[in-house]
Amino acid sequence: KQEVTQIPAALSVPEGENLVLNCSFTDSAIYNLQWFRQDPGKGLTSLLLIQSSQREQTSGRLNASLDKSSGRSTLYIAASQPGDSATYLCAIDEETSGSRLTFGEGTQLTVNP
């Protein structure tokens, strides 16, 4: 059974800092990995999707990497802003399931002005 772990569980940084969120998974047979953002009391918003054949994806100040062999992904946020404060979740879509996501528990990020 796929297990997804996110470290750290919580992170507090000053505005402007570059930061890295980590996600690890136990089974490398994946279709893709997605990073989501969740604001308090809200649904999930997809930030980046990395397909299994890709190494990284970029969107604005966000860059996500994928290393299937080591079972790791990182989400890099450049020049963090208070508006980036949210919980960030990574989710695995496995080859055997197809659009059935296995989630980590998330990293709660606070960016202080």
Added chain:
Amino acid sequence: NAGVTQTPKFQVLKTGQSMTLQCAQDMNHEYMSWYRQDPGMGLRLIHYSVGAGITDQGEVPNGYNVSRSTTEDFPLRLLSAAPSQTSVYFCASSYGQGQETQYFGPGTRLLVL
């Protein structure tokens, strides 16, 4: 497009009552799924559907029923509510299998007394 919509936003039930959580999408997505989110457990898949008339169980299906009579709608039924079903429920949809971004609804917060 409205995207993925869920009703109600919040519901209080007594143990043993039944109810239906509604989910609809207007993006002509084939894949739809239901997750529950609990503190310390992350999001877990309850049921999913790969198209109208086709449903299957996820990780935590007990106590829930689903049906998919149209592409647009995927209701989740609680047969006899229990306090253990207190949670936040999210519906998600995607266009195809495995390579597509998943879109989430805003969630239904359910409290079972």
